[in-house]
Amino acid sequence: MFDHGQPSYAEVNKDVLATMLETGPKYWILLGTTMGVAGICFFMPWFYQLIVGVGAAGMNRNAVWGTYLSNFIFWIGLSHSGTLLSAVLHITNSPWRKAIYRSAEAMTLFSLMTAALFVMVHVGRVWFVHWSFPIPNQMGLWPNFRSPLMFDVMAITTYLTASSIFIYMGSVPDFAAVRDASTGLRRRLYTIFSFGWRGTAREWHTLGWAYTFFAVFVVPLAVSVHSIVSWDFALSIVPGLHHTIFAPYFVCGAIYSGTAGIVTVMYCLRKFLHFEKYIGQVHLDSLGKLLIALSLIWSYINILELFSSWYGGTSFELEALKFRLIGFYAPLYWEMILFCAFVPLLMLSKKIRWSWNKMLVISILINIGMLTERFIIVATSQPRKFLPDAFGFYFPSWIEISITIGSFAIFATLFLIFIKWVPSISIYEVKETLKPLRRDA
Amino acid sequence: MSTFVEKLRSYRKPGYYDEFDYHWTMTIDLDRCTGCEACVVACQAENNLPIVGEERFAQSREIKWIRIERYWEGEYPNVKMGFIPMLCQQCDDAPCETACPVYATYHNQDGLNTQIYNRCIGTRTCAVYCPYEVRYFNWFTYTWDEPLEQQLNPDVSVREKGVMEKCTFCIQRIRIAKDNAKDDDERRVRDGEVVPACVQSCPTEAMVFGNSKDPGSKVSKMMKNPRGYKVLEELNTSPSIVYLTKAHS
Numbered sequence: 001m002f003d004h005g006q007p008s009y010a011e012v013n014k015d016v017l018a019t020m021l022e023t024g025p026k027y028w029i030l031l032g033t034t035m036g037v038a039g040i041c042f043f044m045p046w047f048y049q050l051i052v053g054v055g056a057a058g059m060n061r062n063a064v065w066g067t068y069l070s071n072f073i074f075w076i077g078l079s080h081s082g083t084l085l086s087a088v089l090h091i092t093n094s095p096w097r098k099a100i101y102r103s104a105e106a107m108t109l110f111s112l113m114t115a116a117l118f119v120m121v122h123v124g125r126v127w128f129v130h131w132s133f134p135i136p137n138q139m140g141l142w143p144n145f146r147s148p149l150m151f152d153v154m155a156i157t158t159y160l161t162a163s164s165i166f167i168y169m170g171s172v173p174d175f176a177a178v179r180d181a182s183t184g185l186r187r188r189l190y191t192i193f194s195f196g197w198r199g200t201a202r203e204w205h206t207l208g209w210a211y212t213f214f215a216v217f218v219v220p221l222a223v224s225v226h227s228i229v230s231w232d233f234a235l236s237i238v239p240g241l242h243h244t245i246f247a248p249y250f251v252c253g254a255i256y257s258g259t260a261g262i263v264t265v266m267y268c269l270r271k272f273l274h275f276e277k278y279i280g281q282v283h284l285d286s287l288g289k290l291l292i293a294l295s296l297i298w299s300y301i302n303i304l305e306l307f308s309s310w311y312g313g314t315s316f317e318l319e320a321l322k323f324r325l326i327g328f329y330a331p332l333y334w335e336m337i338l339f340c341a342f343v344p345l346l347m348l349s350k351k352i353r354w355s356w357n358k359m360l361v362i363s364i365l366i367n368i369g370m371l372t373e374r375f376i377i378v379a380t381s382q383p384r385k386f387l388p389d390a391f392g393f394y395f396p397s398w399i400e401i402s403i404t405i406g407s408f409a410i411f412a413t414l415f416l417i418f419i420k421w422v423p424s425i426s427i428y429e430v431k432e433t434l435k436p437l438r439r440d441a
Numbered sequence: 442m443s444t445f446v447e448k449l450r451s452y453r454k455p456g457y458y459d460e461f462d463y464h465w466t467m468t469i470d471l472d473r474c475t476g477c478e479a480c481v482v483a484c485q486a487e488n489n490l491p492i493v494g495e496e497r498f499a500q501s502r503e504i505k506w507i508r509i510e511r512y513w514e515g516e517y518p519n520v521k522m523g524f525i526p527m528l529c530q531q532c533d534d535a536p537c538e539t540a541c542p543v544y545a546t547y548h549n550q551d552g553l554n555t556q557i558y559n560r561c562i563g564t565r566t567c568a569v570y571c572p573y574e575v576r577y578f579n580w581f582t583y584t585w586d587e588p589l590e591q592q593l594n595p596d597v598s599v600r601e602k603g604v605m606e607k608c609t610f611c612i613q614r615i616r617i618a619k620d621n622a623k624d625d626d627e628r629r630v631r632d633g634e635v636v637p638a639c640v641q642s643c644p645t646e647a648m649v650f651g652n653s654k655d656p657g658s659k660v661s662k663m664m665k666n667p668r669g670y671k672v673l674e675e676l677n678t679s680p681s682i683v684y685l686t687k688a689h690s
Contacts, residue, residue, distance in 0.1 A: 053602035054563065055580025060501045064565040064578055124563015124578065124603025131562055132542045141544060149542040149566055236570045237536055237676055382569045386673055387527065389510035390574040392501055 042406025062392020081258025339369030
């Protein structure tokens with residue numbers, strides 16, 4: 001479990017709390033940069049778009065959905081591994097989860113928030129977006145519960161709430177540890193955050209019970225969220241989107257990109273917060289194996305999707321298939337196949353699976369592939385539906401590209417703020433994995 | 442509880458939700474269509490459609506509730522060109538209606554697929570779900586240069602940015618006709634009392650509009666024509682527009 005020898009209990013506290021309590025100039029520079037990029041690349045173009053209208057983006061009459069929506073799916077997808085993986089591994093009692101789950105769950109939370117932002121950027125009149133919530137109003141009008149977008153609103157808000165509670169609940173004993181190690185305002189703040197945690201047997205028992213309950217609760221929720229996101233597409237009759245395979249396809253792709261995202265985040269945590277002691281080969285190895293399995297499932301579903309399009313044999317489906325495989329966006333399609341189906345197979349070699357640098361590259365390539373996958377889904381199907389006279393074409397404008405870049409900065413900003421507020425490795429659960437100290441040792 | 446339900450039921454007209462009041466329908470005879478686009482211009486004038494300008498037209502962001510699609514048949518030199526005026530098909534099983542999260546589009550009692558501009562938040566899902574691609578989005582807030590704003594139709598609202606719009610079968614004219622009929626001893630609207638702008642302007646009378654629930658109406662007779670077909674009928678959207686295919690000699 002530990003590459004550099006087992007740390008003592010006190011060391012765990014010290015190492016993890018040090019990442020929160022000691023802040024160097026490097027951190028502030030990094031935070032300033034990400035905030036600056038988020039402001040310039042995301043919020044400024046967005047405000048411009050709010051003033052002139054969504055026409056600032058590259059969408060047009062035939063292609064009314066664009067990069068905003070594909071990025072929305074991407075970020076929802078990225079959110080899928082953290083909480084889901086943490087919950088599944090908690091239920092199956094896998095000890096290697098304990099060092100990485102806190103930051104993985106944070107990833108879930110922040111990518112969900114970024115995805116929610118993309119909904120705001122996408123819609124035409126964001127100032128009325130609250131109409132999609134079932135808020136009692138003077139017209140006595142409810143939202144349309146037949147709409148897959150309505151399912152989306154429900155699923156995502158539920159998932160966001162549940163995963164926030166899940167991560168918070170798991171952090172309570174750690175907040176208490178922060179409280180005990182700090183003074184002044186921070187101490188008062190963390191007294192509130194930790195709900196007066198004292199560490200009695202009864203408290204541990206209640207926490208364990210509640211945590212397992214939420215783990216069981218969150219798993220079906222996570223699966224349902226991305227199924228529902230896929231229904232935004234699959235419930236339409238657009239050729240190339242109207243496939244029954246879409247729900248498992250999206251869920252699998254989501255967990256896939258999320259797991260790759262975890263590898264990237266773990267690399268950064270290890271590198272910049274000096275968690276080499278805690279995040280080691282065993283984590284990398286397990287995540288690598290998981291990625292191989294997911295990549296194989298993903299490839300299988302992709303082949304199945306092509307097959308059912310071809311086997312269906314309607315001229316519309318064949319046309320959509322042809323455009324996807326050899327049309328304008330075909331290079332992107334084959335890039336996605338390369339990055340998501342073939343590159344991960346390199347991890348079959350233990351040498352690559354055990355190398356942090358190589359795994360970082362592979363994980364980033366997978367997520368580039370997944371980002372393009374979502375783009376292809378949106379850009380190759382709905383501009384070309386049934387009537388050839390109305391066939392259109394979509395190419396993102398610089399505003400959309402800039403907002404896409406900015407969204408990564410938003411995610412990074414949120415994450416950087418997170419590591420200073422919450423212990424990014426679960427202190428108490430890492431301690432659970434330590435072998436009990438012997439008096440003669 | 443039961444009294445509450447009874448009270449609710451007493452408000453209802455029996456069969457109200459199973460049957461349309463009127464069923465506005467259109468037939469378009471493709472044999473008569475010359476592709477002159479008079480209907481496009483009439484629609485533009487009647488429904489306050491914005492003039493998007495050359496640049497935005499090139500970006501294919503034009504707003505034309507009715508458009509003429511061109512199709513070629515055969516190989517050169519025996520090429521024949523055909524036109525299909527394409528407008529909202531007012532489907533009875535409309536894919537767009539289930540998609541809207543805020544009920545900005547729904548089916549009304551006259552068999553119309555209505556669009557409520559003020560309710561729309563602009564998710565554009567309806568436009569993706571529509572197989573006929575007849576929904577148009579306001580990418581910008583459009584303005585009318587002086588003195589063009591003087592010719593805006595006061596019966597039709599001007600849409601702002603971020604709102605979806607589409608053909609309404611000139612619902613404002615239907616409303617006026619129904620109001621007049623109601624004032625006139627609560628009678629039914631007679632055949633020919635409602636004429637949408639496109640139908641009114643068609644020089645070859647290729648388009649016929651009316652209530653298909655009235656068996657005596659002109660449109661009901663036209664619908665029985667053996668040349669009739671519906672566009673993309675296999676998608677089961679039950680469109681309200683019947684096209685009469687070109688007669689081949």
